[in-house]
Amino acid sequence: MRLGYRAGILVAALCAVPPLAAQRAAAQTALPDASLSQFETLLQNPNEIAANLAYADSLRAAGQTDAARQIYRKVLSLDPNNPTATAALASLGGGAPLSSSGAQTDYTLRVGGAYESNAPRRPPNFRSFDDTLGFGEFTVNDTRQLGDITLQTNFDIYSNIHNRYSPGDISYVALDTGPIFDLNTAGKLRVAVGGEYVLQGQSPIPANGGRVRQFEFDSGNLIFNWFPASKNQLQSVNLLVGYDNFRDSASFRSGVVMRLTAPFVFDEILPIHTQLIMTPGFIYNGADEPNSVALQLQPAHYNELSVDFLSLTPLAEHQFGAERIVAKLGLFADTDYYDSHDPVPTNDRQDIRLIPLVGVRFMRVFGTPVQLDLDYRYDRNFSNDFAQRFEDNIVSLIATVRF
Numbered sequence: 421m422r423l424g425y426r427a428g429i430l431v432a433a434l435c436a437v438p439p440l441a442a443q444r445a446a447a448q449t450a451l452p453d454a455s456l457s458q459f460e461t462l463l464q465n466p467n468e469i470a471a472n473l474a475y476a477d478s479l480r481a482a483g484q485t486d487a488a489r490q491i492y493r494k495v496l497s498l499d500p501n502n503p504t505a506t507a508a509l510a511s512l513g514g515g516a517p518l519s520s521s522g523a524q525t526d527y528t529l530r531v532g533g534a535y536e537s538n539a540p541r542r543p544p545n546f547r548s549f550d551d552t553l554g555f556g557e558f559t560v561n562d563t564r565q566l567g568d569i570t571l572q573t574n575f576d577i578y579s580n581i582h583n584r585y586s587p588g589d590i591s592y593v594a595l596d597t598g599p600i601f602d603l604n605t606a607g608k609l610r611v612a613v614g615g616e617y618v619l620q621g622q623s624p625i626p627a628n629g630g631r632v633r634q635f636e637f638d639s640g641n642l643i644f645n646w647f648p649a650s651k652n653q654l655q656s657v658n659l660l661v662g663y664d665n666f667r668d669s670a671s672f673r674s675g676v677v678m679r680l681t682a683p684f685v686f687d688e689i690l691p692i693h694t695q696l697i698m699t700p701g702f703i704y705n706g707a708d709e710p711n712s713v714a715l716q717l718q719p720a721h722y723n724e725l726s727v728d729f730l731s732l733t734p735l736a737e738h739q740f741g742a743e744r745i746v747a748k749l750g751l752f753a754d755t756d757y758y759d760s761h762d763p764v765p766t767n768d769r770q771d772i773r774l775i776p777l778v779g780v781r782f783m784r785v786f787g788t789p790v791q792l793d794l795d796y797r798y799d800r801n802f803s804n805d806f807a808q809r810f811e812d813n814i815v816s817l818i819a820t821v822r823f
Contacts, residue, residue, distance in 0.1 A: 532818035
């Protein structure tokens with residue numbers, strides 16, 4: 421399944437094997453990653469006001485005032501009367517929510533590499549092998565005013581490459597765009613249309629057929645994002661309904677998919693700067709399966725609850741070529757309860773995935789806008805299906821530039 425596939429791709433970028441939106445064994449076992457920082461969370465849900473405010477606050481605390489202004493302006497484009505963003509921009513000396521042309525466009529480039537001790541996520545009864553990978557990603561978030569309507573557009577292109585585990589190689593391009601409607605006391609509603617193209621495995625397929633793509637598909641999506649009018653822990657309610665169109669293959673299936681999520685954000689729950697995001701969700705895959713025992717292992721739908729905790733603590737100023745050094749401490753936890761109605765042992769499969777994170781962030785390295793994140797993650801999946809259990813140690817270095 422695929423919903424929020426891009427989130428799973430980010431996991432693939434940093435952890436070598438999926439699910440960038442929570443999903444499929446490339447995506448079928450895909451889950452979001454603890455390594456997703458506040459900004460990376462916004463790549464998945466770019467219009468979540470509470471998450472944008474939390475991210476802007478952390479940028480401001482870290483001295484990145486220009487970047488913080490961008491995010492506060494984006495909040496005002498979504499919620500023109502937001503008192504937090506208005507007050508913050510006033511204190512920073514930048515009050516206009518959009519440029520004089522009525523548009524605000526943010527670009528982000530991320531490149532990096534990682535080492536994994538168990539790249540294919542093999543269960544304990546198999547001998548695992550380590551791997552290295554590199555990846556790059558470019559995103560565009562554009563907000564502009566068209567008359568009385570605010571139009572918000574997101575574009576994302578990503579690709580990675582593994583040294584040993586080529587089935588984990590993933591490339592994709594995704595685009596969605598749609599207006600944001602003001603519902604007055606009922607909040608705001610964004611209605612968007614989008615599409616994705618996703619390729620996993622080696623490409624192109626050699627003529628002899630010896631090395632093939634793991635899967636390849638395109639999709640069309642209809643997206644609804646509802647944002648509450650009053651500021652509370654509920655950021656939004658998000659519904660994606662799409663159709664995945666796989667190329668002819670004996671291993672994967674085309675069909676309708678759906679993902680429903682409702683993230684809650686809790687800020688500053690500790691004396692140090694922290695953010696806790698809790699996201700219940702429901703994922704449905706309505707695709708028809710061929711009469712194959714192997715394919716019946718793929719679940720039809722499942723319930724999900726994820727918890728993402730991240731703490732940022734300033735460590736030093738003007739050291740090691742960086743304007744500021746920040747310590748990162750996080751934990752991602754995800755529980756999935758499958759109900760496939762299949763006559764196989766995975767019918768009632770339950771997965772619990774824990775990914776603790778420790779890292780350090782170097783901001784404005786050598787006077788440039790470059791941000792470097794050096795992270796270690798321990799990725800462990802507990803499952804009542806032995807074949808789905810695994811553990812992995814991951815070290816990654818990521819450079820991010822926003823402009």
